[in-house]
Amino acid sequence: MKKIALSFITTVVLAASAQAMPVDEIVTKANHASYYQGEDGKAKIAMTITDSQNRTRERAFTILRRNSAEGEGSQKFYVYFRGPADVAKTVFMVWKNTKRDDDRWMYLPALDLVKRIAASDERTSFVGSHFFYEDVSGRSPTEDNHELVEETENYYVLKSTPRDTGSVEFSHYRSFIHKTTFLPVQIQYFDGKGENYRTYDVLKVEIVDGFNTVTAARMSDSRIGGNTEMRYTGISYNKGIKEDIFSERYLRNPPRRELR
Amino acid sequence: MRNTLFAILVLFVAPASASGLVPPLPDGLQESKKQETRETPALPLGPRGAKAPPSLPPGLGGEQSGDDRLADVESWADKLGIHFSGFGEVRAGLRLQNDPHEKAASIGEARFQLSLEKDLGVGIATLTTDAVFDPVLDDHQINLETGNGWIDLREASFLMRPTSFADLKIGRQTLTWGTGDLLFINDMFPKDWNAFFIGRDEEYLKAPSDALKLSLFSEIVNLDMVYTPRFDADRYIDGKRLSYFNTSLSSPAGQNAIVVVDRPSDWFSDDELAFRLYRNIGNAEVALYYYGGFWKSPAGQNQATGLARFPRLRSYGISVRRPILGGIAHTEIGYYDSLEDSTGANIFTANSELRLLIGYEHELAPDLTGAAQYYQERLASYASYIGSLPVGTPARDKIRHVLTARLTKLSMNQTVTWSLFFYYSPNDGDGYFRPKVSRKVTDNWTAEIGANIFFGAEQYTFFGQFARNSNGFVSLRRGF
Numbered sequence: 001m002k003k004i005a006l007s008f009i010t011t012v013v014l015a016a017s018a019q020a021m022p023v024d025e026i027v028t029k030a031n032h033a034s035y036y037q038g039e040d041g042k043a044k045i046a047m048t049i050t051d052s053q054n055r056t057r058e059r060a061f062t063i064l065r066r067n068s069a070e071g072e073g074s075q076k077f078y079v080y081f082r083g084p085a086d087v088a089k090t091v092f093m094v095w096k097n098t099k100r101d102d103d104r105w106m107y108l109p110a111l112d113l114v115k116r117i118a119a120s121d122e123r124t125s126f127v128g129s130h131f132f133y134e135d136v137s138g139r140s141p142t143e144d145n146h147e148l149v150e151e152t153e154n155y156y157v158l159k160s161t162p163r164d165t166g167s168v169e170f171s172h173y174r175s176f177i178h179k180t181t182f183l184p185v186q187i188q189y190f191d192g193k194g195e196n197y198r199t200y201d202v203l204k205v206e207i208v209d210g211f212n213t214v215t216a217a218r219m220s221d222s223r224i225g226g227n228t229e230m231r232y233t234g235i236s237y238n239k240g241i242k243e244d245i246f247s248e249r250y251l252r253n254p255p256r257r258e259l260r
Numbered sequence: 261m262r263n264t265l266f267a268i269l270v271l272f273v274a275p276a277s278a279s280g281l282v283p284p285l286p287d288g289l290q291e292s293k294k295q296e297t298r299e300t301p302a303l304p305l306g307p308r309g310a311k312a313p314p315s316l317p318p319g320l321g322g323e324q325s326g327d328d329r330l331a332d333v334e335s336w337a338d339k340l341g342i343h344f345s346g347f348g349e350v351r352a353g354l355r356l357q358n359d360p361h362e363k364a365a366s367i368g369e370a371r372f373q374l375s376l377e378k379d380l381g382v383g384i385a386t387l388t389t390d391a392v393f394d395p396v397l398d399d400h401q402i403n404l405e406t407g408n409g410w411i412d413l414r415e416a417s418f419l420m421r422p423t424s425f426a427d428l429k430i431g432r433q434t435l436t437w438g439t440g441d442l443l444f445i446n447d448m449f450p451k452d453w454n455a456f457f458i459g460r461d462e463e464y465l466k467a468p469s470d471a472l473k474l475s476l477f478s479e480i481v482n483l484d485m486v487y488t489p490r491f492d493a494d495r496y497i498d499g500k501r502l503s504y505f506n507t508s509l510s511s512p513a514g515q516n517a518i519v520v521v522d523r524p525s526d527w528f529s530d531d532e533l534a535f536r537l538y539r540n541i542g543n544a545e546v547a548l549y550y551y552g553g554f555w556k557s558p559a560g561q562n563q564a565t566g567l568a569r570f571p572r573l574r575s576y577g578i579s580v581r582r583p584i585l586g587g588i589a590h591t592e593i594g595y596y597d598s599l600e601d602s603t604g605a606n607i608f609t610a611n612s613e614l615r616l617l618i619g620y621e622h623e624l625a626p627d628l629t630g631a632a633q634y635y636q637e638r639l640a641s642y643a644s645y646i647g648s649l650p651v652g653t654p655a656r657d658k659i660r661h662v663l664t665a666r667l668t669k670l671s672m673n674q675t676v677t678w679s680l681f682f683y684y685s686p687n688d689g690d691g692y693f694r695p696k697v698s699r700k701v702t703d704n705w706t707a708e709i710g711a712n713i714f715f716g717a718e719q720y721t722f723f724g725q726f727a728r729n730s731n732g733f734v735s736l737r738r739g740f
Binding site: 049051055057058083084085086088089101103108110111112113114116117118119120121123124125127128152154155157176178181183185186201202203204205206207212215216224244247248249253256 | 313314316317318319320321345346347379384419427429433434435436437462463465466475477482538543545581583586587588590621622623625626627629670673674675700702703704706737739740
């Protein structure tokens with residue numbers, strides 16, 4: 001009897017580990033699938049911001065991204081605005097650093113001004129939308145404690161709790177990570193009262209250059225009301241975007257070939 | 261008991277059976293048991309949310325959503341290869357007090373800007389023109405150099421990449437470099453102080469240059485060279501629009517004493533040359549500067565003709581900008597060598613000066629940014645300056661100190677921008693407030709209200725002389 005009980009325990013432990021992917025691995029793969037696919041990438045984005053009174057605003061921009069060879073996880077982003085008129089031709093550049101604050105620049109074409117901008121709270125609105133800077137460039141997985149709370153037919157369901165609760169507005173978030181692609185299909189943010197006030201939804205996924213790619217997504221936020229939809233076109237990966245694109249030279253004179 | 265245990269065992273073991281620890285289940289049983297496993301995962305159950313898991317989006321096996329329009333960001337103009345943009349704007353402002361030398365209206369203009377950009381393959385051509393209806397000024401003769409008249413040509417340039425390591429931009433263009441925030445030391449490109457002080461959009465602070473800019477890039481260092489074949493002066497305060505302190509009259513003046521200048525205007529001899537050598541060192545941006553040309557605003561007087569002059573000037577400088585403690589710190593120094601008055605004894609020519617600034621910007625709260633700068637202008641030969649002053653002329657201090665503060669707050673989903681910029685000189689006891697609220701009514705319509713408030717204990721100090729120009733303005737712009 002003792003023997004059986006022992007073997008039972010052993011088997012249970014083994015079974016559990018064989019079945020469940022370690023949570024860290026899920027998180028790493030999800031982070032990679034969302035923000036790091038390919039060596040570099042390009043996408044044209046059309047953003048529609050709908051406010052609580054159903055008024056809409058549009059933003060159109062092209063993002064170039066390059067994973068840096070040097071630091072693990074560091075990346076460079078070049079965001080070229082096409083519209084609306086008052087921000088057209090403005091460029092926003094970010095060197096995303098994993099060990100220190102990101103470096104950011106803004107180029108204002110009418111003044112020919114290259115402005116270096118202070119690192120801001122990552123959880124402030126990106127260009128007035130419902131997306132935060134962090135939603136666009138990625139939140140470091142090490143900032144939260146992750147827990148696999150459920151596994152459904154299609155998803156790993158993760159609960160993530162911030163390590164530094166003072167730096168974020170949520171108490172935890174719950175992500176539904178698609179099992180085969182590792183794309184987070186939905187992320188629900190909860191406040192201290194357990195209320196789900198903010199939700200990210202993937203609306204469409206396409207395979208581009210062999211990568212499963214989100215081509216439409218929405219962020220809704222009941223605190224401010226309304227939502228923002230992002231639609232991606234002209235996506236490509238591994239274009240061979242050179243490192244020097246992400247420099248002052250190309251802030252002042254945009255890289256037309258790469259942006260096309 | 262055994263049976264129960266076995267049943268439990270089977271339940272958990274099924275997926276592990278492949279590893280050969282337990283015998284595989286027979287067909288059929290395995291199938292149903294597998295199903296069961298799925299419904300009761302071996303993992304600890306978290307608190308189940310009221311919501312069911314999301315359905316799969318299209319592309320991951322989900323239904324195609326009805327709304328499948330692709331974002332087509334390319335317009336017909338893009339396809340033609342010409343990029344059109346621009347705006348129409350009305351802007352009106354009033355002096356907040358009476359000025360005996362100027363009109364009550366500080367600004368009253370309708371402006372239409374059209375910008376065309378075309379990629380010609382060998383390079384990019386850009387043409388930006390403003391058509392301006394401006395009843396505040398009485399003289400509407402077009403002068404592309406001073407920006408006077410119905411047409412203000414902002415840009416007419418051609419940009420080329422002759423080699424992989426060089427950019428060349430020729431023609432009329434706006435140029436900016438340096439680290440100061442609304443303070444300039446090594447940026448010797450023309451400024452339009454009138455536009456700045458009457459409340460035009462901030463982009464009009466920079467006046468265009470007619471120049472050739474060659475930029476060379478390398479791993480070690482980058483170099484910008486700007487050659488202006490004929491001197492481009494600031495659009496300085498000349499009394500037409502804004503009153504100022506006239507030193508010859510020893511009193512405030514405006515339209516009664518419009519500054520008449522003797523502008524260096526010979527092609528290729530009255531030219532300007534500016535260099536910037538720059539690179540990143542760690543996360544610091546370091547730059548060295550050189551300028552050879554003229555004082556950009558009148559800084560001397562021709563004794564014979566009485567005309568205001570732009571004496572020869574050479575300047576050297578350095579700047580460093582880097583992130584510190586979550587903010588951006590910057591410092592810049594420049595030495596202005598007034599070539600026509602090396603001893604500082606000539607009262608009709610500006611003296612040499614050392615200019616320096618140090619500043620810091622930091623986010624104070626989400627969507628609220630604060631910045632501060634300290635700036636000084638130090639006369640190089642103060643004793644000579646004092647010695648050369650005519651009796652009764654108010655003397656400036658050896659060092660002019662200026663502090664600036666900026667607060668920028670975004671609200672209503674970043675559609676409203678509240679900004680305040682403040683210059684204050686503790687030694688001159690004068691200053692300048694620039695409050696402004698800008699509201700993006702829609703993506704295309706922007707409304708603005710703001711003011712330019714000057715104050716000073718004396719009427720001859722830099723900001724104090726403009727006290728009677730203090731104004732408030734409103735504007736409405738439609739972009740396309």
